[in-house]
Amino acid sequence: MRAAVMYKAGDVRVEDRPDPTIVDSTDAVVRTLAACVCGSDLWPYRSMPATGAGRPMGHEFLGVVEETGADVAGLAPGDLVVAPFTYSDNTCDYCAEGLHISCRNGGRYGFDGVDGGQGEVVRVPYAAGTLVKLPVAADSALLPSLLALSDVMTTGHHGAVTAGVIRGDAVLVVGDGAVGLCAVIAAKRCGAERIVLAGRHRARTDLGREFGATDVVAERGEEGVARIRELTGGVDKVIEAVGTRQALDTALGAVLDGGTISRLGVPQYEQGPIGPAVFMRNVTLTGGASPARAYIEQLLPDVLDGTIVPGRVFDRAFSLDQTPDAYRAMAGRQVLKALIRP
Amino acid sequence: MRAAVMYKAGDVRVEDRPDPTIVDSTDAVVRTLAACVCGSDLWPYRSMPATGAGRPMGHEFLGVVEETGADVAGLAPGDLVVAPFTYSDNTCDYCAEGLHISCRNGGRYGFDGVDGGQGEVVRVPYAAGTLVKLPVAADSALLPSLLALSDVMTTGHHGAVTAGVIRGDAVLVVGDGAVGLCAVIAAKRCGAERIVLAGRHRARTDLGREFGATDVVAERGEEGVARIRELTGGVDKVIEAVGTRQALDTALGAVLDGGTISRLGVPQYEQGPIGPAVFMRNVTLTGGASPARAYIEQLLPDVLDGTIVPGRVFDRAFSLDQTPDAYRAMAGRQVLKALIRP
Numbered sequence: 001m002r003a004a005v006m007y008k009a010g011d012v013r014v015e016d017r018p019d020p021t022i023v024d025s026t027d028a029v030v031r032t033l034a035a036c037v038c039g040s041d042l043w044p045y046r047s048m049p050a051t052g053a054g055r056p057m058g059h060e061f062l063g064v065v066e067e068t069g070a071d072v073a074g075l076a077p078g079d080l081v082v083a084p085f086t087y088s089d090n091t092c093d094y095c096a097e098g099l100h101i102s103c104r105n106g107g108r109y110g111f112d113g114v115d116g117g118q119g120e121v122v123r124v125p126y127a128a129g130t131l132v133k134l135p136v137a138a139d140s141a142l143l144p145s146l147l148a149l150s151d152v153m154t155t156g157h158h159g160a161v162t163a164g165v166i167r168g169d170a171v172l173v174v175g176d177g178a179v180g181l182c183a184v185i186a187a188k189r190c191g192a193e194r195i196v197l198a199g200r201h202r203a204r205t206d207l208g209r210e211f212g213a214t215d216v217v218a219e220r221g222e223e224g225v226a227r228i229r230e231l232t233g234g235v236d237k238v239i240e241a242v243g244t245r246q247a248l249d250t251a252l253g254a255v256l257d258g259g260t261i262s263r264l265g266v267p268q269y270e271q272g273p274i275g276p277a278v279f280m281r282n283v284t285l286t287g288g289a290s291p292a293r294a295y296i297e298q299l300l301p302d303v304l305d306g307t308i309v310p311g312r313v314f315d316r317a318f319s320l321d322q323t324p325d326a327y328r329a330m331a332g333r334q335v336l337k338a339l340i341r342p
Numbered sequence: 343m344r345a346a347v348m349y350k351a352g353d354v355r356v357e358d359r360p361d362p363t364i365v366d367s368t369d370a371v372v373r374t375l376a377a378c379v380c381g382s383d384l385w386p387y388r389s390m391p392a393t394g395a396g397r398p399m400g401h402e403f404l405g406v407v408e409e410t411g412a413d414v415a416g417l418a419p420g421d422l423v424v425a426p427f428t429y430s431d432n433t434c435d436y437c438a439e440g441l442h443i444s445c446r447n448g449g450r451y452g453f454d455g456v457d458g459g460q461g462e463v464v465r466v467p468y469a470a471g472t473l474v475k476l477p478v479a480a481d482s483a484l485l486p487s488l489l490a491l492s493d494v495m496t497t498g499h500h501g502a503v504t505a506g507v508i509r510g511d512a513v514l515v516v517g518d519g520a521v522g523l524c525a526v527i528a529a530k531r532c533g534a535e536r537i538v539l540a541g542r543h544r545a546r547t548d549l550g551r552e553f554g555a556t557d558v559v560a561e562r563g564e565e566g567v568a569r570i571r572e573l574t575g576g577v578d579k580v581i582e583a584v585g586t587r588q589a590l591d592t593a594l595g596a597v598l599d600g601g602t603i604s605r606l607g608v609p610q611y612e613q614g615p616i617g618p619a620v621f622m623r624n625v626t627l628t629g630g631a632s633p634a635r636a637y638i639e640q641l642l643p644d645v646l647d648g649t650i651v652p653g654r655v656f657d658r659a660f661s662l663d664q665t666p667d668a669y670r671a672m673a674g675r676q677v678l679k680a681l682i683r684p
Contacts, residue, residue: 094599099624102599162626257436257444267617274627275612279605282441282630284504288621 003119
């Protein structure tokens with residue numbers, strides 16, 4: 001089969017790899033119909049040291065089950081399924097609490113002998129616990145929005161859930177990437193009255209407005225904070241979908257005392273400002289890597305009936321062989337989120 | 343009147359000061375019956391640079407209303423009242439949300455011309471919003487526990503509330519000071535099933551056991567974390583009642599993925615470890631300075647009927663003139679919490 005492999009920063013190749021087969025009795029083999037490139041794939045694309053073997057890439061995909069191991073209940077060849085961006089057994093104590101990202105048996109695509117999602121076929125460990133069946137046909141127009149449930153939409157939703165967004169809230173979303181835009185959808189879905197989107201890429205913030213942002217702030221740093229405070233008097237909740245210290249500082253500057261900041265962007269820093277000033281203001285810092293699996297069934301009805309259309313974040317489609325172009329286009333910010341159709 | 347004033351680290355004096363009178367129409371003048379020394383008073387006691395005028399000390403007191411300004415509704419001379427450790431109008435947007443510590447008109451005793459609580463008489467700003475009437479006689483045996491509502495008990499409660507302690511939780515309380523011990527009371531009151539108290543002062547941890555701690559861990563650092571993990575497999579919630587980086591590291595080491603750490607000790611650090619490791623584990627950092635005023639009426643019934651007896655943290659009483667001895671005894675850890683009877 002063909003699959004994308006990264007050898008070093010800037011070097012993604014699509015090449016022939018062995019056809020995945022069942023290894024463990026809990027595996028399934030899935031033929032991908034749609035995959036995508038994640039904002040987090042761009043970190044190694046910018047910085048990964050050279051590696052001889054290469055790393056299979058991609059962790060968001062949707063496809064058709066081809067084969068299941070002996071211990072995979074509830075799935076059969078021919079089922080259309082979406083995969084959350086990590087696999088999980090859905091039975092351990094963490095999964096039972098809805099924290100599938102911390103699954104005791106979980107792991108990441110592209111590591112430990114597991115295929116990446118940017119390829120024709122993927123062996124999925126703990127398939128019964130991981131994959132979610134989709135009640136649509138393989139040619140459904142809903143596929144992009146269903147694919148968004150594998151990561152960006154469930155991650156945006158994690159931000160709204162952990163921030164505790166409720167009806168009437170004023171919410172700031174920092175970042176106009178696909179996760180930030182899905183966080184706008186999620187904040188609106190949870191009843192936020194005011195949604196300020198901090199971003200400066202016009203096409204993206206325009207989409208953010210269509211998703212429910214009531215205001216857009218293009219200014220950054222102190223100027224951005226001043227503008228958000230001027231517009232709102234301070235926000236109740238912040239969903240921080242970037243991961244830089246500047247984004248965190250914007251969140252801290254904009255949030256009201258007693259408010260909550262949920263982080264969705266992997267922090268690009270080790271230490272942060274959690275000293276007496278934040279303490280005296282009773283600001284809560286929450287969020288983290290999304291337990292996507294916990295949210296897919298919850299959001300599925302809204303995707304199926306068109307209440308939310310997160311698939312609109314995909315603004316260009318590529319064939320599998322064009323995957324290197326997809327990386328280039330996303331890294332150069334010509335494309336918001338690349339859809340890959342193997 | 344006589345009152346305690348700090349002039350520099352280690353230098354607390356009790357001296358004559360002008361008798362407080364009504365300055366603003368929202369003031370009340372309160373004659374103190376009981377006051378105390380706070381763990382936070384020990385920070386300036388250890389480090390305050392010399393100051394010519396001195397700083398009136400104390401922010402926890404209980405007493406009898408002597409006089410009220412023209413705009414003080416609901417209070418009259420003779421009323422027995424307890425003061426939360428900051429004053430607040432109880433009407434602004436923050437107070438309306440129960441975040442009195444951030445009151446738009448609030449402030450601290452001993453600053454801005456307001457008396458400290460360690461004195462015979464105190465002018466209380468925004469008295470109607472600040473003071474809570476107590477339905478007991480001035481010689482009630484409940485006075486120490488009612489005084490504890492001014493800070494330590496309402497602060498411990500803030501830890502349990504913000505950590506989200508619920509029935510069945512395993513909770514770690516870091517610190518065996520008066521706030522930590524009150525956090526044990528609060529965690530038990532919220533239904534925690536397992537309460538591990540991290541502390542090494544035997545008399546205090548024994549009191550902690552009487553308050554509801556099921557386990558005591560005296561080890562610190564990595565050894566302490568290992569012991570807590572061995573006992574519990576990791577805790578759901580942590581109430582961190584110290585404020586040092588070591589205490590935070592213990593909290594981070596002991597908490598389960600997806601768990602919550604509530605900080606009650608003022609951080610003695612500006613930067614903390616909130617990088618990718620904490621992010622991937624979905625650990626929430628919450629807590630802060632307690633809005634004591636918001637909790638007094640909520641906890642009052644439990645104090646009045648003896649369900650909780652936080653006054654047991656007071657292990658020695660001093661006269662007002664002995665206040666310097668009280669500081670010395672607390673700084674030297676001979677006394678857990680000093681009660682002052684003017």
